[in-house]
Amino acid sequence: MARANEEVEALLQEYADLVAITGGDAFKARAYEKAARAIGGHPADISHLDADGLRDIPNVGRSIAEKVIEYLRTGTVAVVEERRAKIPAGVRELITIPTLGPKKAMRLYEDLHISSVSELAAAIEADALADLKGFGEKTQENILHGIRLMQQAGGRIPIHLALDTAEEIVAELSQVTGCKRCTYAGSLRRMRETIGDIDILVAAKRSAPFMEALETLPSTAEVIAHGEKKTSIRTTKGVQVDLRVLPPDSWGAGLQYFTGSKAHNIRTRTIAVRPGLKLSEYGLFDTGSGESVASRSEEEVYARLGLPWIPPTLREDRGEIQAAVRGELPEVVTERDVRGDLHTHTDLTDGLASLEAMVEAAAERGYAYYAVTDHAPNLYMQRMTDEKILAQREELRALDGAHHGMRLLHGTELNISAEGDVDWPGAFLVGFDLCVASLHSHFDLDRRAMTRRLVRACENPHVNIIGHPTTRLIGKRPGVDADWDEVFAACARTGTALEINAQPDRLDLCDEDILRARQHGVKFAVNTDAHSVLHLAHLRYGVATAQRGWLTADDVINTWPLRRLRRFLAKDGSG
Structure with a gap:
């Protein structure tokens, strides 16, 4: 769901890296880096620009504009494909490691035939880089740290990309007949810096129209699972999106439950147990009679638990429940x-x-x-x-x-x-x-x-x-x-x-x-x-x-x- 600007920015940055790896002109690599940044930060959608319009963007000259037009028309750029073909896929994998630049990646491949992240980690552990110029102890420590950063990130995506995707899907589903409420939840609503997958919630009496709408969006690449209450898809950018449709009367409880965090929810459920209540995604219920005592809004649910509404960004079990009980919850900046x-x-x-x-x-x-x-x-x-x-x-x-x-x-x-x-x-x-x-x-x-x-x-x-x-x-x-x-x-x-x-x-x-x-x-x-x-x-x-x-x-x-x-x-x- 990225704009064409972002796709072209990534392509030009990759080409700059490929030029550097193959020993190309450093000035040329720098020129493509500058053009990549300029296109990524350009306010207008470049897919609507012709060559002259592209050349009006700072740092975009005739040659770069032609390559952008080629990409927008065909989805590929011949010179980028040629450079990719000259470089083993393993080397391209290595340069994704934070702190490891293209020249060092190429040296590892040429001198030690290392062509994967796992091979590099094993080589460092075996002290196989000790005699390789430019790979001293501090450099090796930095590379290992970079590998750990990659592993920790896993399939997580930056918050701004996740939010762009979520807001586009919310906008689409909000147009479906029968939609009472629609928003994103989970770690995205808590605004964590990276997101594993995106949770979308809809309040409606019928779920089928929303499941179908999600599955047929242009950005949907794969349907992972289809159900009456939950459907999961993967977007063309590889992001998993989970959609849940809730009864309108359960909106507040469902939003609170699916926003999390897990540790915060354990705290709220524990508070509910003491006065004989049970909290779930469908509402706050009296355990004796089974009657719902709060469910329509988050404020209602928290109030019934004896708490003020807690902003989602604070719901990480870092003392927010205790502060709320004491009346010391901060009025956070907006x-x-x-x-x-x-x-x-x-x-x-x-x-x-x-x-x-x-x-x-x-x-x-x-x-x-x-x-x-x-x-x-x-x-x-x-x-x-x-x-x-x-x-x-x-x-x-x-x-x-x-x-x-x-x-x-x-x-x-x-x-x-x-x-x-x-x-x-x-x-x-x-x-x-x-x-x-x-x-x-x-x-x-x-x-x-x-x-x-x-x-x-x-x-x-x-x-x-x-x-x-x-x-x-x-x-x-x-x-x-x-x-x-x-x-x-x-x-x-x-x-x-x-x-x-x-x-x-x-x-x-x-x-x-x-x-x-x-x-x-x-x-x-x-x-x-x-x-x-x-x-x-x-x-x-x-x-x-x-x-x-x-x-x-x-x-x-x-x-x-x-x-x-x-x-x-x-x-x-x-x-």
Whole structure:
């Protein structure tokens, strides 16, 4: 169910990898990577564009546009197939391992004839890579960790892809005659960062029309199981979808039951037993008379158990039941609470849209304020200079307040060096409204050095937010090794916020780290790190992650009025 944009993005990225594996021109590989990103972030559906329309997309030239047209017309691209044929399938499997690049994958195949993930794991265990140049002990540890990440991910898919699929199916089934209610449930409704399969619930008197509708959707590739109450299909993208049709009177109980988590449901069923009740997907029943005492809404079910309604993002048996009993359940932050985005990029560095386009899109979201934070000069490939950033500041000041009164903040994303320094001197940083500081390199420092590096960045009086703090990429790259309790304490002490990066492949900090940091008194910023107009909508994933970390609006600095936010950014203790 992905847009054509996403399919082409994946294809061009694969071609870039194939070029790199076969020793092709590094510039050519980089050009295809840039085109892939640009097409993936393009707001319009590229399947409706001709060659000229494609060439209007940044980084898409004539040759790439022709290949895209070829793919959209035939489903394949000849040069991609040719490159695939030159490379053993096993090598293509190896490059899917996080931390293992294409050149190392090819060397493993050519020197040791390793052509599968299992063979590579066995070779490392047998110490067969010891004499292979570039495969020292640390590299082998990283590869094994990457293999474990793959195994943990299994068939799980990122939350944004699962949500796109679920919302399309819900929209289709909601149109079927007789539908009273329809939504997704399970781990997706709890907004976990990856999803195993998708649970869809329908409230209706007759189930057959909905089972038939699901089975005949264009995106349905296979019917796994067909039943009166449950049907399971696999989509053309390989995602399993389970549909259950409930009686309308059982909607609330069914939604609560199928949302989970399993551990949360065990708690609620245990509470039900004490006053002589039984809780199931059909309702809350008196065990003596069999009479239903609550079932139509979740609120009704929880209230009958003596509890307030508990947001789905909290239902992980991490103390939410006990907090609800004590009346201490947090009023978690929502998208409506967010007044602005404090970490975004434009095409001045590696963004895909102009300053004007990003500002206009932010204004359309109803923000009270919005920050532009392009990269600083030490991320050398972005070619930032003092002159460029100052010219952007003038352009931004001219736009300030021009879009429904939205105030614009001029910031930058600084690079934290291995020693904890940042790009520009303090005298230059004084001119920015805010500074985000992030790790972009030296991910393999030892725990002590990494901790010192992050703490030093927090202690910089000009650093307001630590961006994507652990640097993890879900299923692809582990987070850096640091004493996070020491880092969290430093953030609280210095008035430095920690980012919850809403990019769905990051969600960094994750919910468990948020819970720990919150105990230290840290404040947070839920930002999109948007590199295109489309990325601004990723805020929903960051907010959901914040909810899973039990955060309220008061914990999140970009829910605050601008005056309070500016006091916090001053780092003088008045925020």
